[in-house]
Amino acid sequence: xxxxxxxxxxxxxxxxxxxxxxxxxxxxxxxxxxxxxxxxxxxxxxxxxxxxxxxxxxxxxxxxxxxxxxxxxxxxxxxxxxxxxxxxxxxxxxxxxxxxxxxxxxxxxxxxxxxxxxxxxxxxxxxxxxxxxxxxxxxxxxxxxxxxxxxxxxxxxxxxxxxxxxxxxxxxxxxxxxxxxxxxxxxxxxxxxxxxxxxxxxxxxxxxxxxxxxxxxxxxxxxxxxxxxxxxxxxxxxxxxxxxxxxxxxxxxxxxxxxxxxxxxxxxxxxxxxxxxxxxxxxxxxxxxxxxxxxxxxxxxxxxxxxxxxxxxxxxxxxxxxxxxxxxxxxxxxxxxxxxxxxxxxxxxxxxxxxxxxxxxxxxxxxxxxxxxxxxxxxxxxxxxxxxxxxxxxxxxxxxxxxxxxxxxxxxxxxxxxxxxxxxxxxxxxxxxxxxxxxxxxxxxxxxx
Numbered sequence: 001x002x003x004x005x006x007x008x009x010x011x012x013x014x015x016x017x018x019x020x021x022x023x024x025x026x027x028x029x030x031x032x033x034x035x036x037x038x039x040x041x042x043x044x045x046x047x048x049x050x051x052x053x054x055x056x057x058x059x060x061x062x063x064x065x066x067x068x069x070x071x072x073x074x075x076x077x078x079x080x081x082x083x084x085x086x087x088x089x090x091x092x093x094x095x096x097x098x099x100x101x102x103x104x105x106x107x108x109x110x111x112x113x114x115x116x117x118x119x120x121x122x123x124x125x126x127x128x129x130x131x132x133x134x135x136x137x138x139x140x141x142x143x144x145x146x147x148x149x150x151x152x153x154x155x156x157x158x159x160x161x162x163x164x165x166x167x168x169x170x171x172x173x174x175x176x177x178x179x180x181x182x183x184x185x186x187x188x189x190x191x192x193x194x195x196x197x198x199x200x201x202x203x204x205x206x207x208x209x210x211x212x213x214x215x216x217x218x219x220x221x222x223x224x225x226x227x228x229x230x231x232x233x234x235x236x237x238x239x240x241x242x243x244x245x246x247x248x249x250x251x252x253x254x255x256x257x258x259x260x261x262x263x264x265x266x267x268x269x270x271x272x273x274x275x276x277x278x279x280x281x282x283x284x285x286x287x288x289x290x291x292x293x294x295x296x297x298x299x300x301x302x303x304x305x306x307x308x309x310x311x312x313x314x315x316x317x318x319x320x321x322x323x324x325x326x327x328x329x330x331x332x333x334x335x336x337x338x339x340x341x342x343x344x345x346x347x348x349x350x351x352x353x354x355x356x357x358x359x360x361x362x363x364x365x366x367x368x369x370x371x372x373x374x375x376x377x378x379x380x381x382x383x384x385x386x387x388x389x390x391x392x393x394x395x396x397x398x399x400x401x402x403x404x405x406x407x408x409x410x411x412x413x414x415x416x417x418x419x420x421x422x423x424x425x426x427x428x429x430x431x432x433x434x435x436x437x438x439x440x441x442x443x444x445x446x447x448x449x
Contacts, residue, residue, distance in 0.1 A: 005257045023106030024113055030137060031117025038133040047130040049113070054130040058122065058449045061142055062115035069108040071153065076101065079156055087164055088308040100155045104148040106125070112142040156432040161323055167305065169330035171295040173337060179297060180341035183401060217251055217358070220270040224283050226262045233260050235297045236359055241286045242348055244299035244358035250274035250358025254287070254359035262289065299338065300362055303370050306331050314378040314385065321382045324375060325439040328385075332392045339400035340368050368407045376415055380422045383432045384439035389415055391435035 038045065047054065053236045118134050158167070233256050245252045251272040256262055269283050306327045313323035346361035360368075372389065379385030392411040397405050416433070423429040437443060 013029070019102035020106040020109055020408055023103075023110040027113035027141075028117070030110075031114050033423050034137055035118065035121040035124075035134045039121075042133065045132045049129060049130055051130060053187070054135060055119065058115045058119050061110050061138060062119070065108055065112045065115075065142075065145060067372045068149075069105065069112070072108075072149065073101075073286075075103065077154055081158060087161065088305055088312065098155055100151050104152045107141070107145050107148050111138070111145045114138055114141055121435035134246050144376045161309075162326065165309065165326055165330050168302050168305045168309075169333060172299050172306075172330075172334045175297065175299045175302065176334070176337045176341060179299070180338070180343065180345060180430060183340055183342055187258065189239055191404070200371060214280070218272045219255060220253070220272050221268050221274050222271040222277050224269040224271075224280055226268050226289075228264060230261050230263055232292045233258055233262060233287060234294045235288040237286040237288075238348060238357060242350055242356045244278065244282065245271075245285070246350045246354070248274045248276070248278060250278075251355055252357050252394065258361070259293050259300055259359035260360075266331065299334070300370060303334060303367065306334075307370065307374055307447060310375045311378045314375070314382065320424055321379065321384045321439065323358050324379055324382070324385050325388045328375070328388050328392055332396060334397060335367060335371055336399060339364070339404040343367075362405055365407050368411060372411050372415075376411070376418060380418045383423075383428065386415065386419050386422075386432045387434050387436035388439040390419075390433070394435055395437075427433050 058294045111432060115138050118138050121131055121134050123129065124131075158164070170266060235255075236254055236258060240274075241252050241254075250273075253270040253272060256269065268287060269284075271278055295301055310324040310327040313320040313327075343363055345363065346359050347355060348357040350356045372393075375385065376389065379389070390412065393408055393415060397412065398407045400408065419429065419432045423432050
């Protein structure tokens with residue numbers, strides 16, 4: 001079976017407000033338990049400082065953390081909004097959904113609440129004592145707050161464009177490594193017949209056309225449709241769907257690819273050849289639907305983000321071709337990895353070699369078009385982008401497997417044709433036609449000299 005992993009999301013997420021609320025509840029519990037336990041078991045343990053000093057210290061902690069929390073998070077979200085506007089609005093979920101932000105808000109809140117509770121135990125009953133353990137817990141929480149403040153500042157630093165591009169590239173590489181089998185390791189058998197056809201020199205596109213289509217499957221005995229508002233197919237539970245189809249001696253066909261948006265009334269799953277109707281609840285649990293695309297099982301999403309950042313940088317409002325060149329570096333790395341993988345993960349068979357699951361997957365031409373088409377169009381008048389794209393395509397043609405080269409060669413011709421159309425001046429045409437890995441760095445002619 002293909003290495004196409006699904007991570008279950010049946011349990012509710014602890015993100016969002018869940019983490020800060022948990023910290024607040026914990027702070028209330030500590031504020032009620034620690035002073036009482038200390039008074040009962042360690043009545044003689046106190047701090048050799050005056051009651052006034054202890055009160056002032058805890059008051060400063062409580063009063064200082066509340067405005068600090070508001071200031072820090074206001075600044076963080078302003079920076080997030082700015083970065084999302086400058087790069088891509090699809091990055092907001094990554095920037096604001098960070099566990100660091102949630103834990104930082106939680107520890108700030110916990111320190112504030114606990115400090116207020118600790119104040120009630122200073123000079124309790126007119127004893128004139130300052131309980132040591134109670135004050136020490138407040139100090140530990142304050143130190144933890146400062147540590148998370150440092151982590152939060154570091155997290156905000158990840159919004160630099162180079163780190164944003166590296167993040168998108170890393171996510172794409174992780175998906176490719178997890179979900180696709182390398183061509184060199186693909187077995188020519190019922191589980192992975194793609195490499196046999198690829199070894200004959202067939203292109204990914206012709207391979208996809210040669211594979212049996214859904215129309216050749218038996219008539220569907222059951223169709224599951226989507227109910228509700230628009231939703232994105234985020235992941236497919238491949239292994240469980242195959243096990244279910246094998247148990248029922250059926251073939252399950254998912255109507256949409258991961259990353260597609262499904263509308264109300266559209267089919268989600270078709271079941272072919274089942275002896276009985278499969279439980280709809282079980283079938284729905286095998287698909288994960290959500291409000292937006294995710295990196296899981298969707299390598300095109302990483303490419304999409306990189307392209308979005310590139311074309312926004314190439315807009316007349318921003319005019320930053322260097323960012324587009326940096327994004328092309330990440331796109332080249334992702335395409336190089338994809339070129340060495342068996343991309344036919346959409347027809348999965350059981351251990352006996354029987355077809356059990358069919359779902360749409362992108363072919364090589366789809367990845368190439370996504371990576372280059374919009375950047376080629378939006379950056380047609382940029383000498384820097386054209387030089388980098390020409391060098392990138394030229395290098396990829398030399399490094400990818402032979403069956404992947406035709407699509408790249410076609411795009412290299414389109415880039416050259418676009419350069420001839422965009423630059424009428426002979427000198428500009430000559431400069432834009434150079435192959436330069438930095439865009440405007442070291443041309444091929446100067447490199448040879």
